[in-house]
Amino acid sequence: MSRRRFEDQIVVVSGGASGVGKAIALKASAEGAHVAIFDILDKEGRETANLIRSAGGNAQFYKTDVRQQSQVRESVRSTIDSFHSIDIVFNHAGTVIVKPFLETTTKDWNSLMDTNVTSMVHVCQATIPHMISRGKGSIVNTCSISGLTASALEAAYCVSKGACIQLTRAIAVEFRDRNIRCNGVCPGFIRTPHGMLEVESLVAQGQTFGDEDIAKMQGRICEPNEVADAALFLASDEASFINGELLVIDNAALATT
Ligand SMILES: NC(=O)c1ccc[n+]([C@@H]2O[C@H](COP(=O)([O-])OP(=O)(O)OC[C@H]3O[C@@H](n4cnc5c(N)ncnc54)[C@H](O)[C@@H]3O)[C@@H](O)[C@H]2O)c1
Numbered sequence: 001m002s003r004r005r006f007e008d009q010i011v012v013v014s015g016g017a018s019g020v021g022k023a024i025a026l027k028a029s030a031e032g033a034h035v036a037i038f039d040i041l042d043k044e045g046r047e048t049a050n051l052i053r054s055a056g057g058n059a060q061f062y063k064t065d066v067r068q069q070s071q072v073r074e075s076v077r078s079t080i081d082s083f084h085s086i087d088i089v090f091n092h093a094g095t096v097i098v099k100p101f102l103e104t105t106t107k108d109w110n111s112l113m114d115t116n117v118t119s120m121v122h123v124c125q126a127t128i129p130h131m132i133s134r135g136k137g138s139i140v141n142t143c144s145i146s147g148l149t150a151s152a153l154e155a156a157y158c159v160s161k162g163a164c165i166q167l168t169r170a171i172a173v174e175f176r177d178r179n180i181r182c183n184g185v186c187p188g189f190i191r192t193p194h195g196m197l198e199v200e201s202l203v204a205q206g207q208t209f210g211d212e213d214i215a216k217m218q219g220r221i222c223e224p225n226e227v228a229d230a231a232l233f234l235a236s237d238e239a240s241f242i243n244g245e246l247l248v249i250d251n252a253a254l255a256t257t
Helices: 019-030 042-054 069-083 106-134 155-178 193-204 211-218 224-235
Strands: 010-014 034-039 058-063 088-091 137-142 180-187 246-249
Touching: 010 019, 010 069, 010 106, 019 034, 019 042, 019 058, 019 088, 019 193, 019 224, 034 042, 034 069, 042 058, 058 069, 069 106, 088 106, 088 224, 106 137, 106 155, 106 180, 137 155, 137 224, 155 180, 180 224, 224 246
Parallel strands: 010 034, 010 088, 034 058, 088 137, 137 180, 180 246
Antiparallel strands: none
16 A cells, blocks of 8 residues: 555544454554454454564553543553543444343343443544544544344344444534534444354344355445445545445345345
């Protein structure tokens, strides 16, 4: 790459230990970013940071359960201590519950909202003040096509991703005057542990969901790098007038409905 879009930018990636978050961390570093990874997975988080360092980049892993506001605040404090600022945040940590709606307990519901939505609130509330003091910032939230369409057995997940979409827009509107942009990516099925868990859970619940069903829906499964590239574009100055927007990454799955 001849042009490095993130030279000396400080980038936080929640969920950066695995899947798309890992791809974002590696790609941001390859384009000059210093990367802080917040994730609950200790071994995988350290491995991602080590991968970046062994390629000559700069990364720190902070073991963080993003559901816990105190842990997020502590990891943001450590990031500022090490890197002195925060320019870009990727809110990628998240999970899925596949269950019939009538069997979804209040505990299931609250747990998924905590992991997928409240976690984003925690990270945004802890990092936006630093962006305000820098006079600029960019946030990219991982949403999903499940926030735009509904599917059976995924009521809690669909609602959580719909909330991520509205949080994205609300932050964009509230902080536009502080030169902070907030956008979202809405991927279809991606080849990650999360994507595979979702497919396995749907099959376990009696749905037919094989490769041919994914092919019918979106041509083929999406690869983590394909979502990472879109997220990096939205985070970059190339998207300087794109704010409160959602980029659907689904190979025309929604367009066919
Ligand atoms: N894989 C898909 O098909 C798909 C499609 C659309 C959207 N998404 C979204 O992508 C995210 C899942 O990422 P992925 O597909 O790269 O899968 P993944 O499972 O590889 O990555 C998810 C990462 O989030 C981390 N995480 C989960 N809970 C956490 C917590 N409480 N604190 C800190 N870290 C936590 C995990 O440890 C993991 O590293 C979710 O937000 C999901 O809604 C996934």
